[in-house]
Amino acid sequence: MKTDRKGSFTFPGGVHPSDKKNLTADSKIQYGFTGKESAIMLCQHIGAVCQPLVSKSDEVEEGQKIGENEAFVSAPVHCPIKGKVKGIELRPHAVLGRSEAIIIEGDSEERARRPSEGEDVFGSAFDESQYTSEQICQAIREAGIVGMGGAGFPTAVKIGINAKQPKEVLIVNGCECEPYITCDYRIMLEWTYKILAGVRLAQKVSGCSKVLIAIEDNKPEAIEAMSEAISKLSMDGKIGIAAVKTKYPQGGERQLIKSVLKRNVPTGGIPPMIGVLVLNVATTAAIAEAVVEGTALTHRVVTVTGEGIKEPSNYYAAIGTSVEELIDFSGGLTEEAVEVILGGPMMGISIADLSTPITKTTGAITVLTREQIGEAKFSGRQTACIRCGRCLLACPENLNPTKIAHAVKNNMLDLAKKYYISGCMECGACSYVCPANIELTGYIKTGKILIAKEKKTNAE
Amino acid sequence: MAARIRVSPSPHISEGLSTRKVMFDVIIGLVPAMIGAVYFFRHYAIILILTCVISSVVTELLCNLIRKVERPFESLGDLSAIVTGIILAFSVPPSLPIWAAVIGSVFAIAIGKMVFGGLGCNIFNPAMVGRAFLTASFGMLMTTWVVPATVDADMPTISASNVSVDARTQATPLAQSKEVQKKDIDKEIVNKQMGAMLFGEVGGCLGETSAVALLIGGIYLLIRKTITFHIPLAVLVSTSVFGGICYLINSDAYVSPLVHLSSGGLLLGAFFIATDPVTAPLTRRGMWVFGIGVGALVMLIRVVGEYPEGAMYSILLMNAVTPLIDRFCRKVPAGGKPNV
Numbered sequence A: 001m002k003t004d005r006k007g008s009f010t011f012p013g014g015v016h017p018s019d020k021k022n023l024t025a026d027s028k029i030q031y032g033f034t035g036k037e038s039a040i041m042l043c044q045h046i047g048a049v050c051q052p053l054v055s056k057s058d059e060v061e062e063g064q065k066i067g068e069n070e071a072f073v074s075a076p077v078h079c080p081i082k083g084k085v086k087g088i089e090l091r092p093h094a095v096l097g098r099s100e101a102i103i104i105e106g107d108s109e110e111r112a113r114r115p116s117e118g119e120d121v122f123g124s125a126f127d128e129s130q131y132t133s134e135q136i137c138q139a140i141r142e143a144g145i146v147g148m149g150g151a152g153f154p155t156a157v158k159i160g161i162n163a164k165q166p167k168e169v170l171i172v173n174g175c176e177c178e179p180y181i182t183c184d185y186r187i188m189l190e191w192t193y194k195i196l197a198g199v200r201l202a203q204k205v206s207g208c209s210k211v212l213i214a215i216e217d218n219k220p221e222a223i224e225a226m227s228e229a230i231s232k233l234s235m236d237g238k239i240g241i242a243a244v245k246t247k248y249p250q251g252g253e254r255q256l257i258k259s260v261l262k263r264n265v266p267t268g269g270i271p272p273m274i275g276v277l278v279l280n281v282a283t284t285a286a287i288a289e290a291v292v293e294g295t296a297l298t299h300r301v302v303t304v305t306g307e308g309i310k311e312p313s314n315y316y317a318a319i320g321t322s323v324e325e326l327i328d329f330s331g332g333l334t335e336e337a338v339e340v341i342l343g344g345p346m347m348g349i350s351i352a353d354l355s356t357p358i359t360k361t362t363g364a365i366t367v368l369t370r371e372q373i374g375e376a377k378f379s380g381r382q383t384a385c386i387r388c389g390r391c392l393l394a395c396p397e398n399l400n401p402t403k404i405a406h407a408v409k410n411n412m413l414d415l416a417k418k419y420y421i422s423g424c425m426e427c428g429a430c431s432y433v434c435p436a437n438i439e440l441t442g443y444i445k446t447g448k449i450l451i452a453k454e455k456k457t458n459a460e
Numbered sequence B: 001m002a003a004r005i006r007v008s009p010s011p012h013i014s015e016g017l018s019t020r021k022v023m024f025d026v027i028i029g030l031v032p033a034m035i036g037a038v039y040f041f042r043h044y045a046i047i048l049i050l051t052c053v054i055s056s057v058v059t060e061l062l063c064n065l066i067r068k069v070e071r072p073f074e075s076l077g078d079l080s081a082i083v084t085g086i087i088l089a090f091s092v093p094p095s096l097p098i099w100a101a102v103i104g105s106v107f108a109i110a111i112g113k114m115v116f117g118g119l120g121c122n123i124f125n126p127a128m129v130g131r132a133f134l135t136a137s138f139g140m141l142m143t144t145w146v147v148p149a150t151v152d153a154d155m156p157t158i159s160a161s162n163v164s165v166d167a168r169t170q171a172t173p174l175a176q177s178k179e180v181q182k183k184d185i186d187k188e189i190v191n192k193q194m195g196a197m198l199f200g201e202v203g204g205c206l207g208e209t210s211a212v213a214l215l216i217g218g219i220y221l222l223i224r225k226t227i228t229f230h231i232p233l234a235v236l237v238s239t240s241v242f243g244g245i246c247y248l249i250n251s252d253a254y255v256s257p258l259v260h261l262s263s264g265g266l267l268l269g270a271f272f273i274a275t276d277p278v279t280a281p282l283t284r285r286g287m288w289v290f291g292i293g294v295g296a297l298v299m300l301i302r303v304v305g306e307y308p309e310g311a312m313y314s315i316l317l318m319n320a321v322t323p324l325i326d327r328f329c330r331k332v333p334a335g336g337k338p339n340v
């Protein structure tokens, strides 16, 4: 099948930050890297927090389930390395402040896991009809797979057939619209067949009749690799490729659906409500591993990048490795490094404590320098809103960011609701364009937290 | 190492725009008209522009000092006072005495902007506030038009004003058009001035006369995305539609809509004043309403009212209803209104 390499699919709004992918785009995924210890967070997903299944001094095996919760919306956690439980301690967490983690000390001789990547297992030899839907769903749940693009919603919960909301279209998200990050790009090149196997399994359990892999047109090699593999498997016509326009936040699932299918997901709703399932490419690869090889989600590809890193690179790293170790492995911080971000520069969260462990949703560690942040942003000085309307034009959700932010600033939460604060997906496009350097997204996030608190106190 | 590391809310990068850059772009956009003004009105233009800019900046500084703001010089850095000064100078007659220009600038900045709390908080366009004040206080000075220095001495000057200033004066094309309406002069004289108006060789306010220069500046702002096309287009279209209707109804009494478009500060207003972000609506729908309103009011004032110009008052009036427009033209989220 001939695929259009120039992305014609797009959505209204959005911004065009410089993508900075060249720092790591050609850096192959490096295997064989193990941290000294792993701190496995009990909360790495949306839903119920896991209860530890092991206690101090227990011997643990690679891939052993060490935390679980019976609740429907939850995902178990597993041990990435063979070793011993050092204890259950608080560790810094990017969002929650400090949170409980199971600390595993690895056996020194233990070698890092290396997954099967290529054609031999997942290529033409692979046949999804070997597995029943129940088997697939069970494997996904047992492996603790969550949305690896950042959301962290347990995949098993959303992937299965739901009689009330039948799914028709599966969109595989390979956009990677955040600047700097290349982990999804690398796996699209290196794990092409694994991704396709995962896609076929996901299609089977979800019952979708149509499958589209969406890739931004600044990654022509990935588009090429994917379509080549599809042809080789003679899956043309069954799995389509949609080259989408390079624009942030193209990889937001609501924006992606708008671009590819020209449909809107209701405000406050989720894609299954309109019969769409969106899975990140890394998630599909994890599904393939879980179903075919029975491996749990204990490792993931992480991009360590930014002008503040000496040797930016992509790693296949154990979940639970500390940010510090990964940075050291990449040659350490440069003199100019001033901000360490879990994730990309648009939506990532900056951390003060480098002992923070990475989780299932950490796709990148981006270290910025003062120059990249820019003088105005670095000084943090905000000036008055000149009502220029740039934030309104940039907002992919078609909101009025300045009005919402000002309502929150003046503590008028009801007014913020009137301007549909709940519709904000926190993409940061508004703050990015604001000439007055106002932290619009910051205010909006604060407003959402305040509203949630208000609801809680009202309920009590 | 850890001491250097800072935390901040996302996003962690920005496009690198600043209010100063936005205003600087507006100033660049005003340069063609400035060149036109200096070419047509020579020393009058230079003196007026400098006077207005300097007094605007000084007034803002004084206001900051009086308000005891922490860094009194900081707000000057956003260049908005300079923009106000230039636009005010552009919208007064070239022969305006220096003292009047100073008063106008002081009023524009102090009353038009600073009493509201500075840039971003003002309801009305400061330059238009200054101009309105001058018109109200010194009506005579504000309607005395110098003939551009480049016009031949023997060109007919119609209904020359009898105010004694040291230059030849003449009525603006629009003032003449009022007289056409009153059947005092033939409309052909006015319509024939079209060519001159495009380039600016006519009587009028300092920076309002050259349609071509203003258009070049406006297009620059559009290309730089400093302004969006909504307001200028809405103003121009609604002016031509309403002007066209009048022309069609009675082409003997009314001048052609083209004359309306290219004269009397309409282009300056459409591209540089009505688009002042602070005092125009935020939403695109609001911008359409705003622009159409300005155009309609301009024609209303020119056809029915006593003032031949009209752009200033219509913009000020629409500024006043901007908060209302913003309230009624709210944006609906991409996914529709949430059902909670």
Ligand code: SF4
Pocket: A384, A385, A386, A387, A388, A389, A390, A391, A392, A401, A402, A430, A433, A434, A435, A436, A437, A438, A440
């Ligand atoms: S981008 Fe900034 S200055 Fe412009 S309207 Fe939005 S908040 Fe105001």
Ligand code: SF4
Pocket: A394, A395, A396, A397, A398, A399, A400, A401, A423, A424, A425, A426, A427, A428, A429, A430, A431, A440, A441, A444
């Ligand atoms: S308001 Fe929310 S959705 Fe809109 S641009 Fe800002 S952060 Fe993104």
